[in-house]
Amino acid sequence: MTNTVPDNPVTQLSLQVNGREVALEVEPRITLLEVLRERLDLTGAKPACGQGECGACTVLLDGRPVNACHLLAVQVDGRPVVTIEGLRERPEFQALKEALVALDGGQCGYCTPGFVVAAYAVLRDHPAADEVALRWALVGHICRCNAYENIIAGIREAGRRIG
Amino acid sequence: MTDSLDIVGQSVTRLELEDKVLGVTRYTADLKRPGMLYAKILRSPHPHARIVAIDTSAAEKAPGVHAVLTHHDVSSFAIEGDLLVLDARLRFVGDEVAAVAAESPAAAADALELIRVEYEPLPPVFDCGAALAPGAPELHPGGNLVDGRRLVVERGDTEGAFPTAFRVFEGVFHTAAHGPVGMETRSALAEWDDDRLTVHKTSRSLHAHDRKILSNALGIPLEHVRVICTSMGGGFGNKDEGRLGPLAAFLARKAGRPVRLEYSRMEEFIAGRNRQAMVSRLKIGVAEDGAPVAIEMRSEMNAGAHVASGRNVTRRIGQGALYLYACPNARFEGASVYTNHPAGGSFRGLGAPAGHFALEVLMDQVAAGMGLDPLEYRLRFHVGPEGQPGRRTTPPGEAIPDEPVEGGVPFSSHGLRECLLSGAERIGWRERRQPNGSATGPSRRGLGVAMGIYKGGVGREAQAEIHVDRRGRVEVRVGVVDVGQGSSTILAQIAAEALQLPLDFITMVMADTAHTPPGHITAGSSTTFSSGHAVKQAADTVRNRLRERAAATLGVSDVSLSGGVFTAQGREGAALTFHQLCAALPEPVIEQVTLTPGSTDRVINSFSAHFAEVEVEMDTGRIRILRYVAAQDAGRIVNPRLAEGQVTGAVLQFLGIALREELLMDPTSGVTLNPSFLEHKNTAIVDFPPVEVLFASQPEPLAPFGAKGLGEPPVVPVYAAVANAVANATGVWLHEAPFTPKRVLQAIAQQGADRP
Known part of the structure; x- marks a missing residue:
């Protein structure tokens, strides 16, 4: 989708967010993250680096974790997007939530939803992933509190409960 | 002090964590x-x-x-x-x-x-020397030396003592600017x-x-x-x-x-406000047995365009040199200098990590020069519970500063030796450490130790309010901000323990000027100590008032309180629930406390002893961290899981800072060259092994339930523990941080370690 008309730089989009159809008009330069946060008030995905380097804005696109700050909204027209707000309703999400809370898998919490969305996808695809595989699956996520050990412990515990 | 504690000492769940995991927590930009x-x-x-x-x-x-x-x-x-x-x-x-x-x-x-x-x-000016030279462009009225003077603090007479020293050791140590990087x-x-x-x-x-x-x-x-x-x-002092x-x-x-x-x-x-570049010139004079007789540190901090909290940053560079080793003569001189760098500010530990880098690496050089094992050296000469030699200078009856210079004042609690011994045992120091530079081959392993001293009980004026209403809602109101470190959980545990109520009875109200009494800044690892004191005192009063009321209602002289139920003493079966009591309150019970905790005759400090095991690739200059043991004296630990997370997080954060974080600026245009996560790399989830955390056992008598500050102390020794382990592995001393492969290779080339 492109729109090169300079005096009318707006594109019609149809997004599928958390199972809901959303029709929007956006400028082509607007990111998926801005649409989610500023237009749809889905603020679980966080802005932190703006260049796909920290994972705080992770959402699922076509079921796979992506950096929402690094995608234009026009790139996801018609494709299913799931945010932390959509995930948290799912029954299979509960083990992950409980294990992370019990094992203190987060401190300030700002990077946490991004970690959680990515961890959900990893456990869904590889419930028996070992610690090394989990760490490399999450290597694109930065936690400046460095709560990494407890995050990994929580995800491993959730994997055991799901597995 | 309470002998048996129900809630303090328990690893209760971080209060807001479920909301954070679910993504419902609203931060400012949400x-x-x-x-x-x-x-x-x-x-x-x-x-x-x-x-x-x-x-x-x-x-x-x-x-x-x-x-x-x-x-x-x-x-x-x-x-x-x-x-x-x-x-x-x-x-x-x-x-x-x-x-x-x-x-x-x-x-x-x-x-x-x-x-x-x-x-x-x-015309711009970027480095401290040029900014202080005559004719330099003045960035602020009054010149580029912040406040127009160098800060000088001293004990004894270093000038007189250095000529009496058996040997004098000197070194210059640099640390680079880096970003604080709250997410x-x-x-x-x-x-x-x-x-x-x-x-x-x-x-x-x-x-x-x-x-x-x-x-x-x-x-x-x-x-x-x-x-x-x-x-x-994420705050980290920012x-x-x-x-x-x-x-x-x-x-x-x-x-x-x-x-x-x-x-x-x-x-x-x-x-934002970055950690500033600092340089310290350190001189240590020792007696024939190795005992320090004079320590002098002169430091400069590149404050950048504005000083913000930089004055305190500079002062804290010197505290280790002034106070970590028993020494009759110690002097620190610090300058903060305006330049056209981006403005610095305060970041976790302020100047202490840079100051301890200089102190603890040069002390390893002293130990090596005097033929002593670095652990033995520290066990012999670290400051003891009795404090520094010399005489008290704080007037009688006045509070002892949390960064003291004077001698003659003992520590209130002192777990440094315990930390050294437990950490050494954990890493296997006595069995495994070889002499510096004795390793051979392309990859060389070594062990390093470094200590730290830091404020443990900052006496900030603190306020707390507790409201108990007729529905049984218990609100603890404090003005401080939980910057992500978990202070709401810790203060709730302190309140619940003092009130003798279950933790889930407590509602924390924080960080809103409309609903909280004035709060101090979240800085200097002060919240548990200062606000904790105010919360505990308010809770003690509320508990006593509720118990008196319960006793009167039950017609007895005294009641016990447990699990939210008041039980009459001496009358079988008579009891009243907390909620029944509250429902009958004529008006809400409100208690407000304002206090400035501290001591007029003791120093309240937190201590660290860290041990690193590293492997250095001699061809590439790359340092791998193999093990890291962090032993902390923070008094009683209010919440072991949160405390371990705090220490682990602090060490992992600073291992990244020690090994690679550095903000680079083009020296002609002043443009910051790497303002992104792509080029200013901080610790990732695959970089370092788990940190082994140990805590000393002695509660602090003057702290609420015995708990001293813990947010910053574990960052203080990290640079030095790594550098000393590298020296043990390679025989080469690192004097510039971060310890990038380039700097390690330069040090190897300059100091002539044997190549494989």
Whole structure:
């Protein structure tokens, strides 16, 4: 989708967010993250680096974790997007939530939803992933509190409960 | 002190963590208001310049733009003494020139391009020596030496003592500037209701700083300003500083609509407040048995364009040299210097990690020079429970400073030796450590030790309020901000323990000037000690009042309280639940406490002893951390899981800082070269092994339930523990941090370690 008309730089989009159809008009330069946060008030995905380097804005696109700050909204027209707000309703999400809370898998919490969305996808695809595989699956996520050990412990515990 | 504790000492769940995991926690930039505008900032392309003329007419007419702000539109109030809300004088590349509020972030960014500025470039100065030289461009009135003088603190007579020393060791140590890198960038949302202002803002000091700054800058009474920061995405000693709040408030007033301002990551790196570059020249004189007889440290900090909290940063470089080893003569001289670097500020540990890097590496050189094992050296000569030799200088009856210089004052609690012994045993020091430089081959392993001393009981004025209403709701109100470290959980545990109520009876209300008593800044690892004291005292009073009321209701002289039930003493079966008692209250029970904790005859400090095991690749200069043991003396541990997380996080954060984090600036243009996560790499999830955390066992007698500060102490020895392990592995001393492969290779080349 492109729109090169300079005096009318707006594109019609149809997004599928958390199972809901959303029709929007956006400028082509607007990111998926801005649409989610500023237009749809889905603020679980966080802005932190703006260049796909920290994972705080992770959402699922076509079921796979992506950096929402690094995608234009026009790139996801018609494709299913799931945010932390959509995930948290799912029954299979509960083990992950409980294990992370019990094992203190987060401190300030700002990077946490991004970690959680990515961890959900990893456990869904590889419930028996070992610690090394989990760490490399999450290597694109930065936690400046460095709560990494407890995050990994929580995800491993959730994997055991799901597995 | 209470003998048996029910809630303090338990690893209860972090209070807000479920909301954080679910993504429902709202941080400042998650907030919206009807009609809210988005702000963007125009930044200086010059390291030093004067705005000759600024034309905002085109920007003002741009689509969606509601307000443009320049230095002509703001008051002349100086935010931190040396910082105007906007200034015609620009002092670093990235300095704030103007701001725009528009209906979308994109519209605001577009409008910035339409602002026409005529700059008069001025000569820049980037390093401390050049900035202090005669004829250097003056960045602030009064010159480039902050406050016009060097800070000097001393005990005894170093000048007289050095000539008596058996040997004198000297070294120069550098640490680089780096970014603080809270994951949440600085943000503020300002909204006006008539002449009343509400600002949601990233902050660690709503009451003590932001509210006063906003009141003064905007020219409105303090009572008309409300500041809120109920969730913060990482503080690490940062985020209360700067122009953010006033800019959002001025824009909102001019536009007549709420305005949200949110820094990009690049802005955060450049125009946030960074850890400053520091250099320390250290000299240690020892007696024939190795005992330090004189220690002198002279340090310079490159403050950048504004000093912010840099004065305290510089002072803290020297505290280790002044106080970690028993020594009759010690002197610290520190200078903070204005330059055209981006402004520095405060970051976890302030100057202490840099100061301990110098001290603890040179002490290893002393031990090596005197033929002593570095652990044995420390066990013999670290400052003991009796404190420093010499005489007290604080007048009788006055509080002992938390960064003392004087001798003759004992520590209130002192777990340093226990930390050294337990850490050494854990890492296997006595069995496994070989002499420095004895390893051979392409990859060489070594062990290093370093200690740390830090404020453990900062006596800040603290307030707490407890409200118990007829529904049985127990609100603990404190003005401090939980910056992500978990203070709400710790203060709730202290309140529940003192009230003798279950933890889930407690509701914490924090960090909102409209609903909390004044709170101190979240700094100096002071919250558990200072606010904890106030919470405990308020809770003790409330508990006693409720028990008296319960006893009167039950017609007995005394009751016990457990699990939310008052049980009559001496009358079988008579009991009253907490909620039954509350329902019969004639009015809510309210207790407010204001106090300044501390001691008039003891030093309250926290201690660290860290042990690192590293492997150094001699061909590449790469350092791998194989093991890391962190032994901490923080008194009684209120919540072991949170405390271990705090220590682990601190060490992992600083291993990244020690090995690679560095903000690079082009030395001619003043442009910051790596303001992004791509090029300023901090610790990732695959970088380091788990940290082995040990705690000393002695509670602090003067602290609430015995708990001393823990937020910063575990960062203090990290540089030195790693550098000393590298020296043990290679025989090469590192004097410049971060220890990048390039610097390690340079040190190997210069100091001539045997190549494989």
